[in-house]
Amino acid sequence: MLVLGIETSCDETAAAVVSDQAPHIRSNVVFSQLAEHRPYGGIVPEVAARAHLTHLDPVIERALEEAGVGFDDLDAVAATGGPGLIGGVIVGVTEAKAIALARGLPFVAINHLEGHALSARLVAPVEFPFLLLLVSGGHCQLQIVEGIGHYRRLGTTIDDAAGEAFDKGAKLLGLGYPGGPAIERAAASGQAARAPLPKPMVGREGCDFSFSGLKTALRVAVEKRGGILSAADQADLAASLQESIVASLADRAAQAIALFLERYPEGKTLVVAGGVAANSALRRRLTDLAARAGLDFVAPPLSLCTDNGAMIAWAGLERLKAGLVDALDFAPRPRWPLDPNAVPVRGAGAKA
Numbered sequence: 001m002l003v004l005g006i007e008t009s010c011d012e013t014a015a016a017v018v019s020d021q022a023p024h025i026r027s028n029v030v031f032s033q034l035a036e037h038r039p040y041g042g043i044v045p046e047v048a049a050r051a052h053l054t055h056l057d058p059v060i061e062r063a064l065e066e067a068g069v070g071f072d073d074l075d076a077v078a079a080t081g082g083p084g085l086i087g088g089v090i091v092g093v094t095e096a097k098a099i100a101l102a103r104g105l106p107f108v109a110i111n112h113l114e115g116h117a118l119s120a121r122l123v124a125p126v127e128f129p130f131l132l133l134l135v136s137g138g139h140c141q142l143q144i145v146e147g148i149g150h151y152r153r154l155g156t157t158i159d160d161a162a163g164e165a166f167d168k169g170a171k172l173l174g175l176g177y178p179g180g181p182a183i184e185r186a187a188a189s190g191q192a193a194r195a196p197l198p199k200p201m202v203g204r205e206g207c208d209f210s211f212s213g214l215k216t217a218l219r220v221a222v223e224k225r226g227g228i229l230s231a232a233d234q235a236d237l238a239a240s241l242q243e244s245i246v247a248s249l250a251d252r253a254a255q256a257i258a259l260f261l262e263r264y265p266e267g268k269t270l271v272v273a274g275g276v277a278a279n280s281a282l283r284r285r286l287t288d289l290a291a292r293a294g295l296d297f298v299a300p301p302l303s304l305c306t307d308n309g310a311m312i313a314w315a316g317l318e319r320l321k322a323g324l325v326d327a328l329d330f331a332p333r334p335r336w337p338l339d340p341n342a343v344p345v346r347g348a349g350a351k352a
């Protein structure tokens, strides 16, 4: 079976072909719109939507070419149906529906977060249920993945996502965009202890996240240094910011592991996914945490952590095999919680 996957929910225009036979990833083409958004210091939704429109056709063509297949070889077309920047989601969904209609193929609408969640099963034999820490630019959640389409949310952010905390922190430190990789690079030559920052939520009950206080503390620390930072200050503050975010994520994950094992004593795996999972300090901390709890730890390779088409194609394949396809009247969704029964959290910028 071969599935084409299309991802256009943020600032990556991506398409991939995956197979149910190894090697699963036949192609995985990602066009990053970074250069188009960099002048604005962040993603501009309207710019993203227009760029997807321009780049999607050639990206799909290349994905098919690199896989050595044509539209007629496909068994289904999957596209991110949400959540995300709605202009981009509409571009991807419309394209996928058009291909499905023209070629008589099933269409599968994928929840972007499910794409991240199931990417672990693309690279390792991870069984349900597993515990997922999903950390990206738009989302910061702990979920028990009970099966395809079945999620139990243990925690979410009441304000910023972890990726946003890196991105906004990098902006305050004058390190540019995207912030995560820039912070990680600068942190390598810094010492967190020279610029201590609070570790949000550490020791608190539950598994929710909050990063806006950390951002404020960082702003105050920058102002205290006169607003202009030496390279050494930049490095120390970057190291400290990274340490605080990682400590907070690890503390919340430890809480979630306890809840996961209480509910599923047979549970075996901790999975991390999303762009922030590219961070090696976080990977190290989670590796330790999982080992201490007797869990396997699975982190997809970096190319599958940040947004890509392979994870969408793979989720499409898993859904197709389970008989879960969508009608062509599927409406793109700006919001689409994985666990519709989760208790809403209260907070300034609470995300579903």
Ligand code: KG4
Binding pocket: 010, 135, 136, 137, 138, 139, 162, 163, 164, 166, 167, 178, 179, 180, 181, 184, 274, 275, 276, 277, 278, 279, 280, 305, 306, 307
């Ligand atoms: O999953 P993703 O590619 O897009 C979303 O769905 O949001 O995640 C992008 C986020 C950005 O906030 C970026 O700063 C962060 O992932 N990121 C990192 C690293 N690489 C990317 N954060 C920390 N350390 C990294 N090495």
Ligand code: ZN
Binding pocket: 112, 116, 136, 137, 274, 275, 306, 307
């Ligand atoms: Zn993502």
